Amino acid sequence: MELSQLRMFKTVHDLGxxxxxxxxxxxxxxxITARLKSLERELGTPLFFREGRGLRITPAGGVFLxxxxxxxxxxxxxxxAVAPTNTPSGxxxxxxxxxxxxxxxxxxxxxYHALYPQVSLELSTGxxxxxxxxxxxxxxxxxxxxxxxxxxxxxxxxxxxxxxxLIASESHGPLREAADLQGKEIFMWxxxxxxxxxxxxxLLRHDQVLxxxxxxxxxxxxxxxxxxxxxxxxPRGIYEQYRQSAGWQGYEFPELTSIENLFYWHENAxxxxxxxxxxxxxxxxxxxxxxxxxxACATQLKLA
Numbered sequence: 001m002e003l004s005q006l007r008m009f010k011t012v013h014d015l016g017x018x019x020x021x022x023x024x025x026x027x028x029x030x031x032i033t034a035r036l037k038s039l040e041r042e043l044g045t046p047l048f049f050r051e052g053r054g055l056r057i058t059p060a061g062g063v064f065l066x067x068x069x070x071x072x073x074x075x076x077x078x079x080x081a082v083a084p085t086n087t088p089s090g091x092x093x094x095x096x097x098x099x100x101x102x103x104x105x106x107x108x109x110x111x112y113h114a115l116y117p118q119v120s121l122e123l124s125t126g127x128x129x130x131x132x133x134x135x136x137x138x139x140x141x142x143x144x145x146x147x148x149x150x151x152x153x154x155x156x157x158x159x160x161x162x163x164x165x166l167i168a169s170e171s172h173g174p175l176r177e178a179a180d181l182q183g184k185e186i187f188m189w190x191x192x193x194x195x196x197x198x199x200x201x202x203l204l205r206h207d208q209v210l211x212x213x214x215x216x217x218x219x220x221x222x223x224x225x226x227x228x229x230x231x232x233x234x235p236r237g238i239y240e241q242y243r244q245s246a247g248w249q250g251y252e253f254p255e256l257t258s259i260e261n262l263f264y265w266h267e268n269a270x271x272x273x274x275x276x277x278x279x280x281x282x283x284x285x286x287x288x289x290x291x292x293x294x295x296a297c298a299t300q301l302k303l304a
Contacts, residue, residue, distance in 0.1 A: 003075055005039045006068045008032050009047060013057055013065060066137060073138045077270040088274035089118035095131040095143035096123065098218055099195070100261060103237025104160070105144075108285050112278060119274045127192060135264050141275045142265040144282075146194045146235075155267045157279065160286035161258040162235040164198055166251040169228040175251050178206035185230030187221045190214040194259055199233040202256050218242075235259070 011021040012032065022029040040046050047061035057065065076090070096105060101123060112121065126134070128145035135143045136153060146162065168175055172184060181203070188196040196212065203210055213230070215221050221232045222242045239250055263279050265272075 001039065001042060003072070005035050006071060008035050009039060010065065010068050010072065012036065012048070012055065013061070016055065018055070069138050073269070077272065087118065088116045088277045090120065090274060092119050092121045092272075092274040092278060093140045093142075094121065094123050094278065095134055095140045096125055097128055097131070097145050098125050099146070099162070099235045099238050100144045101125045102218055103235060103239075103241045104261075104286075108281060111285070112281055115281070116274065116277060119277075121274075121278075128194070129192065132264060135266055138266060138269070141269065141272060142263055142278065144261055144263050146259050146261045148260050148262055151264070153267055154264050156262045156264045157283070158260050159263050159279070159282040160261050162237060162261055163252065163258045164195060164233055164256040165236055165239045166231060166233050166253065166256070167222070167225050167239065167248050168231040168251070169225060169248045171228045172231065174249075175231075178203055178208045178253075181208065181210060181231060185224075186210055186212045187215050187224050187230050187232045188212050189218075189221075190216055195233055195235060198256060198259060202253070205255065 008021065008025065011024055012018055015021050015024065018029045018032050018036075022032055025032070036047065043060075043064070045060045046058050047064060048055040048057055105123070109121065109123065112119070124134075124140070128147050131140065131143040131145055132151055132154065134140040136151060144159065148156070148158075166175060168184075175181070186199070188199060190196075191214070200212070215224070218234065218238050221234070222238070224230055225232050226247045233256065243250065263282060265275060265279075269275070
């Protein structure tokens with residue numbers, strides 16, 4: 001079993017095609033086919049179902065894939081550990097929830113690229129549960145999520161706190177308390193979103209049980225609010241990103257407290273200069289004065 005075979009196996013799985021894998025790896029398809037068959041003979045089990053011209057991974061191949069991902073990750077770590085330079089370089093796979101990717105990361109990513117042009121950074125988005133699973137299984141090098149929980153094998157660090165802001169079209173009139181949401185449509189991410197949970201708990205404390213329309217896109221949520229269709233609770237990063245063209249008002253309530261956003265990475269990933277530089281930049285960029293104190297009543301925010 002050789003690293004080149006494992007890379008071929010993973011590339012075929014990722015691309016779904018021997019021909020496409022051959023193009024990426026700069027070799028002929030017959031070479032990949034022969035190496036995969038040799039690997040299957042050594043393991044004593046097929047790794048792919050052959051379906052016409054397509055390939056589908058077998059259950060044994062799925063188990064093997066998890067180990068291959070770890071082995072290839074350790075091989076990359078070993079190369080980094082003995083590299084003659086400490087300058088961050090090579091691939092860096094980062095995941096983030098959409099609110100962070102949209103509202104907080106664009107300028108930081110541009111700055112990171114300017115500082116470390118030799119890093120090939122890939123950013124993907126997903127739910128917090130999916131992202132944590134990806135970093136646990138070494139599919140991502142680090143993730144930003146808005147939950148603070150323990151996961152086996154993961155390290156974490158708080159990178160910023162996200163204030164929560166209720167947004168509503170100006171046509172709805174001022175919102176002074178939870179009861180003012182009665183009779184209005186509420187748009188939020190599907191269940192499991194920590195910002196949605198904060199809104200539900202706030203409404204429940206004020207004896208308000210209101211239906212919520214689930215939309216898995218902040219762009220769509222903001223669009224609905226801008227059109228006067230309803231109300232949403234968004235993190236400050238999203239509010240800042242969209243407020244200039246929004247046509248709505250923002251409100252802060254003292255009981256809707258800020259939520260920590262954390263960076264997670266695998267404790268066994270070893271030294272990774274590109275990831276470490278990314279975390280350091282996150283912590284530096286989001287250091288700053290604490291959020292303004294909010295009084296006992298709702299605070300209406302100016303859009304100017």
